[in-house]
Amino acid sequence: MTLFEQWVALKTIMRREFLRFIRIWIQTILPPVITVSLYFVIFGKLIGTQIGDIDGYRYMDYIVPGLILMSVISNSYANVVSSFFSAKFHRSVEEMIVSPLPNYIILLGYVSGGVLRGVVVGITVTAVSMFFSELRIHHVAVSLAVFVLTAALFSLAGFINAVYGRSFDDITIIPTFVLTPLTYLGGIFYSIKMLPEFWQSVSQLNPILYMINAFRYGFIGVSDIDLTTAFLIILAFVALLFWFALSLLNRGIGIKA
Amino acid sequence: MSALKIENLHKTYRNGTQALCGVDLEVRAGDFFALLGPNGAGKSTAIGIICSLINKSSGKVSVFDTDIDDDPSRARSHIGLVPQEFNFNIFEPAGEILINQAGYYGIDRDTASERAEHYLKQLDLWNKRKVMAKELSGGMKRRLMIARALVHQPKLLILDEPTAGVDIEIRRSMWDFLREINAAGTTIILTTHYLEEAESLCNNIAIIDHGITIEQTSMRRLLDRLRAETFVLYLEDDLQLLPNCGEYEVHMIDSRTLEVLVHKGQNLNAIYQQLSDCNIKVVSMRNKSNRLEQLFVSMLKKKVAA
Secondary structure (H helix, E strand, O other): OOHHHHHHHHHHHHHHHHHHHHHOHHHHOHHHHHHHHHHHHHHHHHHHHHHOOEOOEOHHHHHHHHHHHHHHHHHHHHHHHHHHHHHHHOOOHHHHHOOOOOHHHHHHHHHHHHHHHHHHHHHHHHHHHOOOOOOOOOOHHHHHHHHHHHHHHHHHHHHHHHHHOOOOOHHHHHHHHHHHHHHHOOOOOOOHHHOOHHHHHHHOOOHHHHHHHHHHHHHHOOOOOOHHHHHHHHHHHHHHHHHHHHHHHHHOOOOOO | OEEEEEEEEEEEOOOOOEEEEEEEEEEEOOOEEEEEOOOOOOHHHHHHHHOOOOOOOEEEEEEOOEEOOOOHHHHHHOEEEEOOOOOOOOOOEHHHHHHHHHHHOOOOHHHHHHHHHHHHHHOOOHHHOOOEHHHOOHHHHHHHHHHHHHOOOOOEEEEEOOOOOOOHHHHHHHHHHHHHHHHOOOEEEEEOOOHHHHHHHOOEEEEEEOOEEEEEEEHHHHHHOOOEEEEEEEEOOOOOOOOOOOOOEEEEEEOOEEEEEEEEOEOHHHHHHHHHHOOOOEEEEEEOOOHHHHHHHHHHHHHHHO
């Protein structure tokens, strides 16, 4: 395929993925908005006023970046894992496998779909957060970079989960037992400086901590983690997962007999 | 030129099942080719390998002289596949399924829309273009899969039991459509359990059984191997006694139906003449069973006996 043909194919997958989650917006866009609004009301307004400031910021303003990124993480992941697993389940993935599409275009197409859903949900949640906090962006480029890279990273993770998934149960295990605990323990609601030294060290093994802190830096200019370290870790994970997902596709794991 | 060449193709699944044990096959460009075999013979596995849906264990496959290992993308661009089972996203509208499929081949959206309209109209699905695939009838879904396989205008169309579960009227219209496509230059490989379909449409044939090719020849040569054919004759008037038909074996099924066994070298003119001499009028006739079916069954029996 020529580069132009590959671009056409990539746009086709991206468009299809975008329409897929927009068509069912009540299942894909609305729930994270309701969930995050509840977090804002309960943790921000009701409990947050009792907690006081963290790093010189109101508790509500401190947790907003983490809550936005939490929505991006879960939705990017959910989009790709459900879309690719459904394509496997209905065997519509064969439409792409029989075509001359290179595997990296298939992977990029699904990841772009996940990033798009992350962007749409992220923007919607950010808009909602404006009703609850005085939102200012300290560093736009950092915020955008972390936003897109995190969405890409969890789209790739969702893709890998879908490749290995054999039943619908298999695609809910990782989000429930791995993703949610890591996200909640990734410093959305607290600064790791508040933890005992041992747990601070343990927290640093959690990759989501780096994303949330880098994103928080982009919003309010404070972070528990060095920004360069955070970016290096995020980029390393994106590269590693991309390579792994592509090798799975190339070997036909989960899709070819 | 070969549209498809398969050499010594083997496939052993992870559970140890040997699906293909050295299949050899050659399909000439422009051919309408039947790939037959009983259930589990390895036809779908072979098709899966040709279309990159299944990894082969060993062997060589080339499509229009492009080896599927050397340049898989180019080889795949030549092929259109109509699989045995429905494999589209049932939540997408029919028109969108075609346009997306064209997109995977790098065809821009405007051209894809034109082609989708063309094939949907040809297959009588244009008024269903906005209907979700899950709401289409079985016959419509089959036709949608044919339209989808053609939207990138492949040189080789592979149809894996395309008329399974389709009523006779739609089946006949699909036959006409496939004849047109073939006449326009597209090579077609057809697998089917309806042997009259293969006999009616195909010029050449291969039979696979237990993962090996047991026969590859032209349809005419294969049918010439029939030693005898049984015809059923329907009479105008009731018959009381079986007439003397000389060298022909004739049985009376009922008062208006005769069954005649015609051996190779004999012809139907003589039997008609003899019946006519006895003042018996034949109003219609048919083969008792499909000729290809007779051969197919006998070849498989011989294979089992061997």
